[in-house]
Amino acid sequence: MARIIGSDLPNIPWQDKPDEERGVVWRYSDNPVIRRDAIPSSNSIFNSAVVPFKGRFAGVFRCDDTARHMDIHAGFSDDGFNWRIEDPVIAFEREDAEITSDYKYDPRVCWIEDRYYVTWCNGYHGPTIGMGYTTDFVRFHQMENTFLPPNRNGVMFPRKINGCYAMLSRPSDYGHTPFGDIFYSESPDLRFWGNHRHVMRTTDGWQSTKIGAGPIPIETDEGWLMIYHGVLTSCNGFVYSFGAALLDLEKPWKIIARSNPYIINPREIYELAGDVPNVTFPCAALVDKDSGKVAIYYGCADTVTGLVFGKIDEIVNWVKANKM
Amino acid sequence: MARIIGSDLPNIPWQDKPDEERGVVWRYSDNPVIRRDAIPSSNSIFNSAVVPFKGRFAGVFRCDDTARHMDIHAGFSDDGFNWRIEDPVIAFEREDAEITSDYKYDPRVCWIEDRYYVTWCNGYHGPTIGMGYTTDFVRFHQMENTFLPPNRNGVMFPRKINGCYAMLSRPSDYGHTPFGDIFYSESPDLRFWGNHRHVMRTTDGWQSTKIGAGPIPIETDEGWLMIYHGVLTSCNGFVYSFGAALLDLEKPWKIIARSNPYIINPREIYELAGDVPNVTFPCAALVDKDSGKVAIYYGCADTVTGLVFGKIDEIVNWVKANKM
Amino acid sequence: MARIIGSDLPNIPWQDKPDEERGVVWRYSDNPVIRRDAIPSSNSIFNSAVVPFKGRFAGVFRCDDTARHMDIHAGFSDDGFNWRIEDPVIAFEREDAEITSDYKYDPRVCWIEDRYYVTWCNGYHGPTIGMGYTTDFVRFHQMENTFLPPNRNGVMFPRKINGCYAMLSRPSDYGHTPFGDIFYSESPDLRFWGNHRHVMRTTDGWQSTKIGAGPIPIETDEGWLMIYHGVLTSCNGFVYSFGAALLDLEKPWKIIARSNPYIINPREIYELAGDVPNVTFPCAALVDKDSGKVAIYYGCADTVTGLVFGKIDEIVNWVKANKM
Amino acid sequence: MARIIGSDLPNIPWQDKPDEERGVVWRYSDNPVIRRDAIPSSNSIFNSAVVPFKGRFAGVFRCDDTARHMDIHAGFSDDGFNWRIEDPVIAFEREDAEITSDYKYDPRVCWIEDRYYVTWCNGYHGPTIGMGYTTDFVRFHQMENTFLPPNRNGVMFPRKINGCYAMLSRPSDYGHTPFGDIFYSESPDLRFWGNHRHVMRTTDGWQSTKIGAGPIPIETDEGWLMIYHGVLTSCNGFVYSFGAALLDLEKPWKIIARSNPYIINPREIYELAGDVPNVTFPCAALVDKDSGKVAIYYGCADTVTGLVFGKIDEIVNWVKANKM
Amino acid sequence: MARIIGSDLPNIPWQDKPDEERGVVWRYSDNPVIRRDAIPSSNSIFNSAVVPFKGRFAGVFRCDDTARHMDIHAGFSDDGFNWRIEDPVIAFEREDAEITSDYKYDPRVCWIEDRYYVTWCNGYHGPTIGMGYTTDFVRFHQMENTFLPPNRNGVMFPRKINGCYAMLSRPSDYGHTPFGDIFYSESPDLRFWGNHRHVMRTTDGWQSTKIGAGPIPIETDEGWLMIYHGVLTSCNGFVYSFGAALLDLEKPWKIIARSNPYIINPREIYELAGDVPNVTFPCAALVDKDSGKVAIYYGCADTVTGLVFGKIDEIVNWVKANKM
């Protein structure tokens, strides 16, 4: 039985699995957990990242405003269900005045050693991976962009691997990219990156157009559990579902198992209709080592934020039982 | 008044027309008649074919699984409303080991002489028309593909015409084909096909992008009643509606009348939202000679199966009154 | 405080702003105000133009029939909420037999001096701006097309400017045009047009793909208030929202202020789902000089007609406060 | 036998038809008549317009510079073969400071009544028809653009028709437009334009993608002789050929005859290879009433200027004999 | 050493291999062997099929006329170098009045048993494989089209295989198709076709976009030698080269060897420039059993006809030595 390598989180937001549920994860009964107009300026709040913070929870949230401009905001919660999101956007202190941001979206937050690192899709002559850090979710520092644009879905690993920081990302083009594999890169210092390795390519069905890492990978004794989204192109556009894979602990570009089915796909009306129909896009997961519980936050229809629950050991077993 | 040339089916599933209804057909009040998760492995069940079978009903169902792989399954029903679909996919006995199937979808079932012929979109170096037969919906035999790929929507006629088996089909490309007329082809033996004739081209409005035959054509004393789908391309993708046409009994590539309006278009939320929004796609019809009743099964949003009712003579009259 | 330059309309359809509403305009509580099947032949009724008429209201309505053919119909209402739409299409008397119409859609109606001018998208070897007039909404005269095709969204000003009639329009291509700026043109006689000026280009966010004038511009002492739609291209197609701008009274191609956010975007299920998901498209506004009230009619999902309310002075202030 | 309605031009540049020639026009033996680097700044000189001028010849020439910026230059010749082109671009005096030109290309020159009118493709928020005039080819005045963009190939008639100035044009999109019919428009004053009529649509073969008027139409007693280019799309891009049509003298949107074959297509190496391979694009014709001679200047491969010769009566007969 | 199974042809057109030549085939020194204007009406003559005929040679030639309409013509030659092509198009006697031809192009001619069968790309609601026969190249009979459109490059085998006639073809779409594999089909009677088998898919380099059979396959004791074209898509369009493969004698869909390099690619100016630059497209081969000589006729730049020479045994060895 897979065990989480991590910390206890006894106050993880949680609902038990409904009797009739047959999936390996199940939706929060009061989804969407964050509504589109939770702050005065917002058109939509989705694709957002939450972490445990001082016994409670904090996060970085993608809020598109009513001009449909994309930016990220800090937010706080006592229970992981009820969120207070700051109306002003995060004002980063920039390390170098040249590292500009035309826009910011799809943040992830990752605690490594002594601080919370934030990565996001940063508009610098195209979308690339922006990076910064905070210790308090009040002051944020912006570092160098990690890669050349265009790139999206930059996701850190929560510890150094083989002495280097490690990141997953998906090279893209400048539009609604119709391709995208997941790659792995290393850095000794979070400034210079190299040793790029190909991790996973697109295959069939729900993951046939492009794929991208979602939450920070979850370390288990059986490998890194990577929740990732996949995109299928129907005659009416993209459909975003999500599945899971197990990656080798020391060589994360080696796949131990990858799920052939999805875990979650768009089914509920708040996932099927909205600014972008048919999107379920995971960006963060809370885990409790002791109980193996996991709570995954995911964007719905690029409009609101949803929440699903599961058990890590069950997900790991499901990935192995349903691998391609 | 048009009369069906066929058999009685006194237990045809049926609801009378609601008072307020102004269409020539009307929806089953408890649609969708088959839900997306009717079997454990299914993501969706739609575009499926049902026939009378031993005083009850049987059918071949398109069930995409949660990997979004497409395959077909057998199913049975006592009343045409409540269906028991087999969870395992149909395992065909193949006539020739080279006739492989990367996938199967959009089946039709047609009784001719002594057996049920099944046609479907078969993945053989692209989509083409796969063909097989069964007598019991338990054992199925796979025959040669009828045409070169890419082709879709192969629909048999229920008897020989001029001494040959006859099939309608729509040549396609390998993707979300933006064109497609209906053609007619003949075969002496269901192995070799020729005498290809053009039947109908795309026109305007709901049938401006592509068209394709739906259920097995219904023989009437006024001609073959062909229910067919048409596709319109909006700025947000394809919209699948369906209409009807009357074809000459002996030269079915000659059109007697073709409906200018659609009969059904996507209006209900289960037709407007789902894996592919805005799809109503008919694949099968049950008819009762005595009463003239027809029950049409159609896929909804590529996700669930719907059912509409009508009267053959009214539909025939409507086609003639609304012909283009 | 901006004042309308126009007429009183004490019987303007109206609902007060709900307490919880935070937008500058708010939806009618019983939207859609006109349903898709309000006349026997209609598939959908949307993108339509209403005006005060003899103490009551009249209008020209886009009704696509169930062949998905596009045409325009006259209609009448006592209160602006309940509409009686004529089932037959408007039969124009044509000035010149060569000015044909393959289709008509997206009408606007504008009172100038002594009659109601109707403009619409007219199918003459592609979409262009058709023009006609009526005095009674019973007899309609068709004039020359104003511009070469392809063009859409031709919107008259309600008075001569600098001695000329004036029109806004958006040059297009023949399909689902992925570009479109707003231009201004003048005519001494409504037959010959020139002095073309560029007014507004596409920018970012909700108005990044194309823009087009909506209702007849509303004259205020601070400038022409132009409600206009903007289109954003998501990976799943176009999203139509609408905003507002203030144009110079005498040189309307000069922008005084232009809203960075939208006023209304698709949020309700009748805006998010329908023949074309995610469309809110304004075509007409009723205004009451005395109270400053405005009632805007807009197409929803290319399927039904919606109604929103607001106050002109608040909208003008909002545009100035939220300009780009 | 068709007779030119016009002036004598005894010094028209000329070569007799070679014996082996079987076409209705024939190439100048020393083509290209103007080479790509005839002025210091030029990358290419093509698609240019020449006219008789004070017993000699003058013209307006499209010269792309080595930045590949497009502009027009004046030029002079004693014999129509040897040209002195001004290195500085034409500096227009503008009637209204708002009528800007991001670029100018593909000029035509037309004498009407008392001056030479120049039309060209003018960059004003996209390509449209710019217009100006000169009397001496030294000073040039820029008037209002005639139409909304995007439009190209605006060609004047050399006299008023039914009391109005008249122009042919081809509405376009903003890129390498894959469509284009020829329209006719009228103006009482060269400022306001209307009475738009469709003249010719694309058909098959060499004129299947788009068509556009070339030189100023030549008045004959059998109708206006319009030389026009047509475009075919091969798998390797556009191929520009040219043919001819006869238009009704008083209703020039009525076609008397239109050539099914082309007159000239790309065959010589200077037509097949260059900045844009496979282009022959006529922009001007000199005619001599007395002899019926015509000399057509045409752009070759968007790089150099070619010259072909013919006889008006033979061309008219050929059009009638080879009409579609 | 591979031996031809066929007939002697001592008067095969021939030139010995030049000393400096390093390819396995070499060009005729006076290419193009047929020029574009060999008949009065022609724009181009290419992609044409020649056969031995009564001790001399005959053929069917693709001649596009100067309207760029595509049709096929008969022609005769004493020596295979000098051709007399009939100016009138071939007037087929049609078996069934419904088998129409909007156009005909890219013919192949194949002697089987007692007559010359002609196949070509036939315009019947799109391009498909037209078929006919002649015995004298004067009278031609048109049979049923073999497949549903769209299809191109239908090439017969010169004898029955396993009791059936056999044909290679390439299913296509309606435009400049960007895909295309070679398939094999069988017919007992040249009317009905079936037993479709996939032969070869596109791979890399010169044969990465689409492939298609060229001349009638040449029977050798080592297999069918199939000369076939392949297409690479550069940023400036398609490049057509040709290579060769050996197919199993009794199961021709089984590949014995397939050449990784091309045999011929566009290099000479008549191959690089013309109506479609960068095309070398083989359609016919003459072979002499005794000497092993082969003369391949191929279209050049879709404009003229070229000729290359080789030795069958050397080509077979080269295919085996250079197989992929």
Place this chain on the structure above:
Amino acid sequence: MARIIGSDLPNIPWQDKPDEERGVVWRYSDNPVIRRDAIPSSNSIFNSAVVPFKGRFAGVFRCDDTARHMDIHAGFSDDGFNWRIEDPVIAFEREDAEITSDYKYDPRVCWIEDRYYVTWCNGYHGPTIGMGYTTDFVRFHQMENTFLPPNRNGVMFPRKINGCYAMLSRPSDYGHTPFGDIFYSESPDLRFWGNHRHVMRTTDGWQSTKIGAGPIPIETDEGWLMIYHGVLTSCNGFVYSFGAALLDLEKPWKIIARSNPYIINPREIYELAGDVPNVTFPCAALVDKDSGKVAIYYGCADTVTGLVFGKIDEIVNWVKANKM
């Protein structure tokens, strides 16, 4: 007068400027300097890099073979005109077995400190920048790829800047990329890369679609002289020309001057016709400090290699005089 910061190269290949030449560089009179079939296996030899080597010259050459597979070869020359290219491809010793190469093309060679570094477009799950080194052009070592794919045109600076190695590159997509700006990146160790800076974007005319660095930048006392290619998209495809820019010596992402015109564009038949028409693509430059001479090697039509000559001080002055 700009002075080269570098070495003397008295035996630089050279021809004096012809009298009639008006460009700032001029072509070698015997171009193409390397022909397409200079080695037995080659289809084409172009886009290649040469350097001074032991008093003579060596280089790395792109040779596509007759399967149209792309790879790189070493070569040697005594005089820079006559080249002996190795027929076998370069067999790199790989640092890590996972750094595979599906293909290699468009090499550059740069001497830094103690060795020749080679960069090229390397096929590793898409095109990216491969890197290796040699000291003798016999043994080559392959290092880690510098960036994530897709990327092309990676060009080293010949010395460290601010303590880091520095590289220009152009992020791309996987096909015939229709976009592309030049970026600058730094590395402390040639393994990890960061501090990415945007250098130049596309503008108009010849450099409107994409741009990319060509030869190793040439250090002068007025800045780095960067020769770069630019691409214009005509209706018939891409046109590759080249120009020059001056970059700041210590902050090379700062542009001092950038040429508005091109230096060289496709004009000669070996540049206009070939595997890819209309390409001139510079990859290497030899310079002689003493005389200021420069010899630029460039690919022609993706088929052969050309050579042009110039003087560094004249080019620098020309860039400053013709800057945009």
